[in-house]
Amino acid sequence: MAALPLIVLAAIGALVAAVLAAANAVRSRRHPARSVLQAALLHERTTSVVAGIIALGLIAYVVSPAGLPHLTGVTATPGLLVALSPLVAAAMLLVVRVIGELAWPRPRGAVRTAPLARRTVRGLGEWRLSLYLSTAALTAVALVAFGATAGEGGRRVDAPTLLTPDGWTTGWSGPYPGWPYAGPLLVMLAVVTLGVLGVLRLIARRGVVSGATAPEDDSLRRLGAAHVLAGAQLLVGLGAAAVMLTAAVALYGADRTGAAALVFGVGSAIGITSVVAGLSVLVRTALPATPAVGAAPIRNRA
């Protein structure tokens, strides 16, 4: 039952993605680009689609009736693999992106053009990098808080101790993402965040696309960076939201209503923001609308 909302969300996401991708394809046909740019865009989009399919395929397996029961009991900490799966999917997405970035052809031809400007990870990442890093930082803080507030065993949260006519009473609620979950999640979050920064660095450092002007090459890099960050945002954000909503339910069950409302609010905000930010990359304009004024002419000679 817990997987049902995720399946519905994934189905809605897939539908929205299909509609936006179709709109993008129509727009591309109305504004045809040069063959070299079409090839570059094909490379970029193929890499992104393969990375997305692999990541979503893993998530779909994890939440499927075949995968969920099997994965829940495979580790000593029940459900740890399920909790880690969005971050594992993000890591797989990054691996595909690395392969795609390394597969760009090296500069060819006797006449070669390069932009005379420094490219930085921060510049390429634009607002998406800030959003991703904020999400990762907020998630890390929440995981540390969950680890610190978990009860005995780290898989439950204790209710406040109350004085009743029968004496002192207390209780607990779970599952709660204490250290048995928060520790591995923190490690994996750090790995994915370092991976995102590494892939962005790779995008910034790769050679210029042969035949592309400086603005076109810059747009291709920014598109690649946006795809990486959108995928990471979607997976890390939804994973963080799922963990926080689980914690919120446990806190509510332990009569900690205020904390439950706070965690629910933060988790929902992260989840919704991540879905919107992640899917918005599908409507991103791939290339500059008009050729750059003063751009150096390209004369490729084999």
Place this chain on the structure above:
Amino acid sequence: MRSLTVDLDSAVPVYEQIRAQVAALVSLGSLDPGDRLPSARDLARDLGIAVGTVQRAYRELEAAGAVTSRPRTGTVVAPSARRRSSSADQRSFAELATQMVTRGRELGLDDSAILDVVTGLLRQPADPPAQR
């Protein structure tokens, strides 16, 4: 966005092509003092050439006072005070050169012919030739 173009088949060495284009951009004011140039490694990767080629171009630009190298910042366009001529003088000269090129094209000279004239003038002694 400013860019560099090099021709690997040209008789002019690649480092000289890079040096000349960066120097021209500085002279014309397209690059302002303090503007950071890409690292030699990045520019070499973009152009698909050896790092040493770009490093040599940067060294010659630094020797001419067009750029400076700073340990943490990298290679940046030098302030006008460090150059052999002021920015105003360079812009003024660029305007003259623009007029000269325009006039040459009006007369039907192609770019290589204009370049030959300028190169020939630069190879003459600095003193003005004697009047006949």
